[in-house]
Amino acid sequence: MPDRPTALELIEAVIEFLSTEVLPAATDHRAKFRTLVALNALGIAYRELAASNTVLLSDDEAAALARRIRAGDVREGDRELLKEHVAAKLRISNPAYLERYE
Amino acid sequence: MSAAVPWADELETRLGRRVTSMQLLPGGASKEAWAVDADGERVLVRRALAGVIHEATLSLENEFQVLEAAAEAGVKVPRPVAYLGELGGREAFAMELVEGETIGRRIVRNPPPGLETQLADELAKIHAIPPDRLPFLRSGDVLERFEHELDSVGEPHPALEYGLWWLREHRPEPLADVVSHGDFRLGNIVVSGRGLEYVLDWEFAHLSDPREDVAWPIVRAWRFGNDDRRLGGIGEVGLYLERYEELTGRTIHEGDLDWWEVLGNVKWGTGCLTQSRRHLNGQDRSVEYAVLGRMAAEMEYELLDLIDRA
Numbered sequence: 001m002p003d004r005p006t007a008l009e010l011i012e013a014v015i016e017f018l019s020t021e022v023l024p025a026a027t028d029h030r031a032k033f034r035t036l037v038a039l040n041a042l043g044i045a046y047r048e049l050a051a052s053n054t055v056l057l058s059d060d061e062a063a064a065l066a067r068r069i070r071a072g073d074v075r076e077g078d079r080e081l082l083k084e085h086v087a088a089k090l091r092i093s094n095p096a097y098l099e100r101y102e
Numbered sequence: 103m104s105a106a107v108p109w110a111d112e113l114e115t116r117l118g119r120r121v122t123s124m125q126l127l128p129g130g131a132s133k134e135a136w137a138v139d140a141d142g143e144r145v146l147v148r149r150a151l152a153g154v155i156h157e158a159t160l161s162l163e164n165e166f167q168v169l170e171a172a173a174e175a176g177v178k179v180p181r182p183v184a185y186l187g188e189l190g191g192r193e194a195f196a197m198e199l200v201e202g203e204t205i206g207r208r209i210v211r212n213p214p215p216g217l218e219t220q221l222a223d224e225l226a227k228i229h230a231i232p233p234d235r236l237p238f239l240r241s242g243d244v245l246e247r248f249e250h251e252l253d254s255v256g257e258p259h260p261a262l263e264y265g266l267w268w269l270r271e272h273r274p275e276p277l278a279d280v281v282s283h284g285d286f287r288l289g290n291i292v293v294s295g296r297g298l299e300y301v302l303d304w305e306f307a308h309l310s311d312p313r314e315d316v317a318w319p320i321v322r323a324w325r326f327g328n329d330d331r332r333l334g335g336i337g338e339v340g341l342y343l344e345r346y347e348e349l350t351g352r353t354i355h356e357g358d359l360d361w362w363e364v365l366g367n368v369k370w371g372t373g374c375l376t377q378s379r380r381h382l383n384g385q386d387r388s389v390e391y392a393v394l395g396r397m398a399a400e401m402e403y404e405l406l407d408l409i410d411r412a
Contacts, residue, residue, distance in 0.1 A: 040393055041389055041392060062259075066260040082402075085260070086406060093399055093400075094396075100329055
């Protein structure tokens with residue numbers, strides 16, 4: 001085990017730095033926008049590393065499913081499974097987005 | 103002249119005017135944009151960046167020709183000034199430098215009255231451009247195009263595959279191809295308090311079923327958070343379609359757009375993935391491109407939800 005801070009704690013530290021020091025100092029729209037994008041990217045990495053967030057389908061399973069659907073073999077329950085699969089990705093990339101469907 | 107810009111002399115020669123200042127504007131993703139003072143007139147020089155040729159993107163020469171054709175057809179566009187050939191080894195053209203609001207999030211907060219019908223006005227004029235005026239524009243099967251793009255990503259996306267499958271199963275009767283803008287939505291139009299001022303970004307122009315353009319601004323991503331207003335986060339689809347019919351004679355019902363809305367989500371979801379690859383493969387390193395790879399899931403969820411409700 002490496003020394004602390006852990007990967008999550010390091011990401012947190014950079015998030016704090018960007019939001020409390022870099023973002024308020026950004027003068028033009030472009031710099032502000034890019035800082036927000038960077039914060040968003042770190043937020044995604046943070047949620048992915050937090051143990052509770054996992055994807056539903058492994059790469060192999062997703063690849064097999066993609067091939068089967070491309071071949072036109074769509075089965076009962078595929079759409080429900082895919083919705084769960086995509087929702088799991090969104091809980092990492094943008095949890096607030098899912099709330100727009102509630 | 104700005105000695106710092108090595109192709110400044112070339113620019114003066116091609117424009118045939120004295121250039122007194124030039125400034126690189128922030129924000130160009132696939133192209134540079136320079137604000138240039140040429141004999142007292144403010145022009146915008148769009149210049150290619152190295153190695154970002156997306157397969158469906160027009161060359162700057164062709165983009166300039168589309169801009170000229172649109173101006174002739176009375177579409178509200180920045181006045182085309184000149185195609186400049188290569189400046190410092192990269193293609194460029196000059197057009198009028200315009201001002202106004204392009205940021206979608208700001209426009210949806212306070213849209214100018216009448217924007218719905220103004221969008222239809224411009225689209226009707228674009229779709230009336232004679233295709234033989236622009237012989238280099240490409241058509242082709244839209245679903246094959248996105249299958250091909252998705253294959254180029256090299257990562258499995260079963261939800262996008264599901265969208266493509268559903269689109270193949272429910273394909274509508276086609277309408278005859280028209281000249282399409284290819285990216286007609288908030289973000290690519292300039293708005294002022296008076297309403298729609300200019301239509302920008304013609305690099306994705308192609309020939310297609312008119313409904314591809316008509317439905318593109320209703321895709322949820324282009325509502326900029328204002329989900330309840332189906333048309334671009336600014337208004338109702340009904341007025342827009344009525345006006346479009348009045349001007350073009352094409353009757354499109356709101357329900358006819360459902361298929362194209364699913365297609366729009368496949369299109370932007372795939373677009374996010376291909377753009378993130380520009381970062382990942384080192385072509386164009388940028389945190390903005392990088393995060394787009396994670397944004398594709400939003401379009402995947404939306405298309406599955408649309409199909410649920412279809």
